[in-house]
Amino acid sequence: MFFNRHQAGVVDAMAARIVPSEEGSPGASEAQAIVYIDRALAGYFASLQVLYREGIDRVEAMSVASYGKPFVALDSSQQDSLLQAMVDGPPKTAEFFAVVYEHTIEGTFGDPLYGGNANAVGWKLIGFPGAQWGYTPAQMAKGFDARSIPIVTLADVGRLK
Secondary structure, three states: OOOOOHHHHHHHHHHHHHHOOEOEEEEOOOHHHHHHHHHHHOOOHHHHHHHHHHHHHHHHHHHHHHHHHHHHHOOOOHHHHHHHHHHHHHHHHHHHHHHHHHHHHHHHHHHHHHHOHHHHHHHHHHHOOEEOOOOHHHHOOOOOOHOOOOOOOHHHHHHHO
């Protein structure tokens, strides 16, 4: 909706390092955080479009200057080093990283209705049951494993009536 293929690839690769995948544990890429970010920039967060365009250009320039290749072609340790350099870098670069970080978290753990957290993988990762109408006393008891509660999304709430 907003990104071109290249821009989406860079932001998706950044998100994949912010919430990385591990064996048996999905991350931002599997949650499709990039879909949430793309939709948000085409809508509510349209005011951040210039920040993203300029930020992506900075990431690519830093990557080529440091490693001689684009960000998506770097290995994970090189990407991590570059992201740390962004955090420690000039205010505009640090601001861009902070915004991508925030949007990655939102896209990984927000309700799937907004485009990210595909198949509720973020919620499954942290054991969150989603948009529940309420909880039983047993479910509220200390030590209860919330992963045993079926996950309900905002889209599901409308179908439960």
